Amino acid sequence: MLAKLFGLKKKKSEKRDASLDIPTIPRQTGSPLAALTTKPLTAVRVEPKTDVLPQLRVGCAQSVGMQRDHNEDAILTLTTLAATNDSYLPIGLFIIADGMGGHKYGEIASSLAVHTFAHRILDKMMLPLLEAKPADPLQEILESGVMEAHRVISKEAPGSGTTLTALLISGRQMSIAHVGDSRAYHIQPNGEMQTLTRDHSLVMRMIELGHLTEDEAAVHPQRNVLYRALGQGDPFSPDVSTCPLPEAGHLLLCTDGLWGVAAQEEISSIIQAAPTPEAACQQLIDAANKAGGPDNISAILVRIPD
């Protein structure tokens, strides 16, 4: 429909004007094409009275792994369904953070990151929405959430650092705010996986430049070295972007304790086969532990409503 309408506006140059195919009276559901009328236009498409509510189904799981004694990862999930007027708008906020720094600073950093960021989104986006007040542009809120988390960590836990990957679903748009090497993936119904984030790691940069292959990166001694992380380095800029929510499939957020340990094919097949997102996450954690569990493991899995 859009292409057709756009065709009307932009490309008058096409041989046959697409507008000739549009019926000359507004379509009315149920009635056959009536005779030409001069009555004023009142309604066109009547929306069906009962909408299927698009609900996000979420699962998550964590494990300290097989070789660590405490967990420096932090996660947060928040799903709401905002119903205003006659429209239903699912909103989901999913955050994952992987802390580093030893002396307990790692878990402080990741926890601070997640809480500070979530607080900002709730304060600047969700509350105004509930109060029917105008809000700041969404991407500016996300960016300020990351900068605030960065500021708090630099102050409260100096010397520590953490990754932060946050996924915000609002209606049919998906926004991602990201720093570090935790990842967000889209898994299509047929099992294909696409990475939605870019690792801020040295080895990823070298892969992008063509100096390293993915296989070499997987065993590179410095594969954990990041050039950007919360709490580290000033100035600082996170990746923030918005794109349409995929039509179907799953969205996975995970730390490198999962993606760096379990093979992508295994991750994909577990997600395809599991009956619920919760079961899938549990199995993903088990798979990473079975492969040695060298690091903390965290995963959040969201099933996109059809």
Next chain:
Amino acid sequence: MAIFPSQKKSCYNLPVISHKSTQNLPNDDKDATQQLVSGATIADRYLIQNILGVGGMSSVYRARDLHFPNVTKLVAVKEMVNRALDPIVRSTIVRNFEREANLLASLDHRSIPMIYDFFTINERSYLVIEYINGSDLEALINSSKDFLPQDRIVRWGIELCDVLSYLHNHKPEAIVFRDMKPSNVMINNQDHIILVDFGIAKPFQVGQRGTMIGTEGYSPPEQYRGEATPLADIYSLGATLHHALTHHDPRLEAPFSFHERPIRQINPNVSEALENTVNKALNYDPEERYQSADEFKNALLEAAHESGLISQIPISMNSGPKPGETIKPVWEFKCEDEIRGSPTYFNGMVYVGCYDNNLYALDAKQGAFAWKYPTEGGIVSKPAIYQDSVLFGSEDFRLHAVYLRAGKVNWTYYTKGPIRSSPFLAEGHIFIGSDDAFLHAVNFLTGRHAWRVDAGSPIRSTPLVYNDLVYFGAEAGDFYCVDFTGSIKWRFKAKRAITSSAAISKGIVYFGSVDSTVYALDAKTGWVIWRFRLNKPTISTPFIQENMLFIGSVDGAIYAIDTTSAKEIWHFNTKHQVTGSPLIYKDSLYCGSVDGNLYCLEYRSGRMRWKFPAKGAITGTPAAFEDMIYIGAADHHIYAIIA
């Protein structure tokens, strides 16, 4: 937690002399960092005046040396701040501070500050150094809206090469500075550089999983592997010069991505020789860079000589047609007044409105006159074609429907104000705005009014219909989303007029405003997803292609913005306002400017392919069909140009 790559035995880090801070910790953090207060005297000699800067491991103060009571002798006092919890790290910081003091004491160069004193009181260590009057290069870059003069930057580059050469040739061991970046380069009042370093040697942290480097964007790849050789300083100097020349901070970008931001594309005044020099220093492979600071210096001198340090010759960025070659139109047609609106192509004919009150229909191949239809007001509206008629608005208050074949009137529809908006067709109805502040929906077949919506202020933008909703902006700054019964679904308010029309892609509606902002809103809910600030207002309608948005501005530039991240991809400067809208046809972007030119740019890179000079301002949007571009100008002509 920065990792400090292991040092080779023969290379030392230049100790840190810090005057200026690049990091601004909040002022209420006194307990953590600031240990001295203004008015305090330390060692019975140095009277602290104010804090100059704070870093992770040290603070720097300006102080007065009381041993010179009759004059005001100013010094910089650097205090080591040691908040490390781990004992190994603590002693490392102390040892580094001492080593630096010793090393500094042994250096003698006009670009390295002098050290006067070093002592420890109550477990706190202090370095007293020469006070530099001036500001650091990072502050200079940030405070200057325009690019700094090329000749100054080259001169600083030459001086930096000089001091690097001194360090690299130091006996018995070469010194690698390792921390070359704009915040470590002070420019004194005589415009000479002094190399300083803020933040004493970063503490060594025992490697853990997830160890990181605060790379800061100026470090070369090999520095991560702990291989810091003099060639690393060459790279960092190249990075510093790149930042100064382009105003793009490499710390905000992915590492080693300088080639993605070519210098002359961002700052066309830079000479090719200088660009090549900096690029060579920025080679990923150390072997490909200048092999010594002296080599780099000579290259800079040559580049300066070529472009003339004294008289700067601005080098034009336009790599368009070869000299002597000018773009000629296939045909041109003269009307009796300015053409301010946009032409429309359909079925072998070009339709365009003119300020002489006529709508012209011309044969597209030869520009031959077919017919003209007179109205009683100027026409800026872009005509729309539907079935057998061409529709357009005129300043004579009417929406006209005219038969394509012979230019005879089909019907006219009256509004109560001049029409400057263009019509949009959907579902057999024409949607058009008017200066009478209403959005009108007119039934095509009858020419009769279907409904109208009160927008509160004149509507000059073209409405857009998508998913049975109508989107349009008005002169008071309101943007509306209205359904087919005329009821408002949502409304957004910008600070100034929205004269540009909207574009929709992937569920997001984009438009610009006279408040100098491009907005991206969720088409269904009206939530603002992002906004992009231009320098000046825009009335241009954005064009979306893939994930790129193209728009012109009154500041004379055509912008390409990434729609997912809201970051600028490139911008192209014309010589006057860009009030028309861009069009992408095949792989080129076409856009006119008030400077009289129609520009053809490669849309991915913003590089100019060619430009066509009309003899008057171009304020409309081009139309394209079968490798021909049609555009009108204020010189009363319509032109047909090969794409």
